[in-house]
Amino acid sequence: MKQWLFILILSLGISKFYTQTNPALQGNEKNEVDFDPALKKNINSKQIKIYTESYWQSNQKNDIHGQISALLNLAKLNFECHQNYNNVLAYIKEIEQLADKDDYLVLSESQAIKSSILIKLGLQKKAKKYIDEEGILSNKILDEDDKRFAKTLYYGSLSLFYKSQNKQNSVIYFSKKQMAEAKWMSDINPTKYSKIIEAANILSTTSIELKDYKSAAYYLKIQEKYIENTSDIKNLSLYYLNKAIFETETTKDIHAAFQDLKKAENLALKIEDEYLLNLIYPKIANVYKSKNDSKSQITYLRKSEKIKEIITENEWKTLQALTLDVNEKNDNAFKKYTLFTSLALIFFAILFFLLKDKVKIQPGGDNSLPDSETNTDEKNFYIEDLYQLALQDDASFYPNYIKKFPHFESQFLQINPSMKTSDIEFCAFMKLGLTDKQIAESKKLTLKAVIAKKYRIRKKLNLSLDIDIASWISKFIN
Template identity: 30%
Template sequence: MKTKIPLLLLIFNIVFFYSQEKTTEKQIDSITTALWNSKFFNDEGLVKLTELYYQAKEIGYEEGQIRLLKRIVEIKSSYSDFISALQYLKYLKSLSLSAQQYEEYTYANCLEAKIFFMDKNYSQAKKVLNLAEKYLYKIQDKEKRRKAKTEIYIYQWYNFEKSKLPKSSYTDSLLSISKKLYNEAVLIENNHQRAKSVLYSTNLMVNSLILLKKYEEAVKYLKIGGQELKTFGEVTYLGVDYYEAKGDVEYNFKHYKGSSNDSSLASYNKAIKIGEALGYTAKTKELYSKVAEIYREKKDYAKQALFLQKSSNLEDSIQIKENKGLSEVKPLLYANKGDITETPSQNRTLLYFLSAVALLTIVIGGRKLYFNKKKNKIQPLEKVTSEKDPVVKTNPYNHLISLALKNDSSFYLTFLEAFPDFSEKLLNINPLMKISDIEFCAYIKLNLETKQIAIMKKISVRAVEGKKYRIRKKLGISAEENMYIWFSKL
């Protein structure tokens, strides 16, 4: 396997970065399959998947686009890059509906529900998952319908587990869902997919049974999961979950094969080793805490302190990323709240982002902005002597400039309402552009001076110039070309 991956990477680089011919559907499928490996669930994989997506888009290969969009959204969500995840999710939902790939549409709703329950809006996540269930009957293929059901059950389980509501019976709900998941998973015919779904179900089943202190039944499902792990593979996210579940059983059920703190510690350490290799930070953080507790019981306080510190460091890192990602995405996430109960026959092409824009139009007086835009369209720009002095001194978008200079939190979405294609054009040039990059580009588009940007962002002029330089690199703007003219033509 180790020799195969570098070879596949070499093929990828030759095909996608050096070939002058258009990539074929077969090539896209082949490379996509290779990139689905857990080892590419990272920045490296994201870059290659995104490049591959645009190759598929260029040749109009919808099935390839849909498959790639799923993985891109999964990775971006795991990085708490929710703004970018929602943008790609918008394409995924639209494309899967138009292609009548309802299995993929239900999964897109599952990914959307994940963002809601990460924001602790469990009722909204439940509504999104209920919407996904309404499309199950439209999936004609029995195997695909089973797979879609298992995905919905998985996200329903996590929504209940995180909400812990209702308190009196949520553990029973967890067990009920995990049993439904297991019963559906064992019917899947494809060996690899069945192994994955059964392993998922047994991991969740063991967790549910431990909460209910039904340890002997937990052992039964742990053994089933162990068999499926041989088919699916240990060095995977589910492998981490399995060894954590095994450690939990050994820690809580001392009669299981002479279980002890040492045996549970061995299982946790195996889970940590795989988790660290895969960058599975959320789970690794939990495992550090469990290991620290075992060392406390063993009275090894030095190692307890070490693992508590490791857990704390990861907690801070994860929390900062999640809080930042959720605060940025909330305006887009909740703007579409009213449409969450749509049925399959209603507004199939209504997209998340467009709904957000429609609502923002009402809130911020977008009508006026729209007509101003019609009347005062910026004319093509002529000459500029210095980037420090913007191209046009009189700007018709005074409202946007006012919001920008106040560093108003509504500026970004208001700007996108006035320039709806702006972010998409930038992402087409460089899919790795961040929300902060696009916002900075918006300032340049509005012809704001370096000093103005520095004052409103409370940073130095030098820092602004540095940011301009990095934006040039990301967008491929040559040093000879004036940045303001470049953005005026975008």
């Protein structure tokens, strides 16, 4: 009787699980643009204030072109400084609502910004769709100079896309095409030199990665040639960073490399570009290490860790707004997978109990089950015990789990030795099929904190957002 009662409770639990509403998907229907110039870190606050004022003046005059221009500048400024991608996406959404369907240049620019954000967040498949759309739109532009500018954006997006996949040959191919388009642009176009330097930056970086120092030197010279014609601080900082890496790997001139790294750092700090600082700080720390200056090395390593935390937080906030559809699809797929698995377990459990009863009533037969079946039964109930310990956040859960699955921890540490016990315990919760809500209740955390923790674990495991982490753990980790 107890066995049948357990099956009934399990069935009701599954039914309840599939009728619950996911709270993470609620309260996100409205996406308003935040035009408050007093932003968190006041990055280029003067320019933001100017563009914001320009937007409102254009809005009052019903000047659509003026509104779009101001919004594009706000989007670019926020994107280039990596402050808050949520703001950028809100600006882009407003731009696409205001723009005419045949304003191909504006729409192409908006696709380029969106694809860049998605690539940085690891959503390559979704990014590629926007890049393809960007290419189609750029071909429809009639003005020759505007078309060339749009093409530089398109080839730049493709270069970034293939860089995220470590396909250096493709990066070089599309960066060269980007540079060629930029060189054909009119000299009076203010973006011409920035685009040439941008392409040369990527080409020099990739050449250094491939140990092609001759090509790297060539592209550094191109940057030096055009650098005085632009006020692009980001590309100037990247130039000094690449130059420092080149000097370190070729001439071994640590002093010159250090001076260039400090120039790169000061420029990145000027625009508070976290992604640039994330590249620069570890390089400076390495220089201090070579000088046996442990104190300064530790200082820059701590700065690097702090920047990584900021980047992770910004990415997570964006994912909250950006990938609800991805999460919902993954959640639905996981629920279906769990439903079918659970129904199969129930079916086999019923079949098992029926066969067990049949064996018991056979005259003169052996009433005991074979050892393998007994062990399976005990294992199922042991997993149920672990499940209950997890729900109660019992301190004995993790030791008992590792005792039962001795290779579970080592498999994660082989992937990333920096994974903490708390990370692996979270993975054990997911392996047992606990929902985000159940984990939050067990660990006395907010749902937001649980989602953030899972995102950090995903980063440590190097899993793209197209992969459901719970399903991946269930499939590949024993």
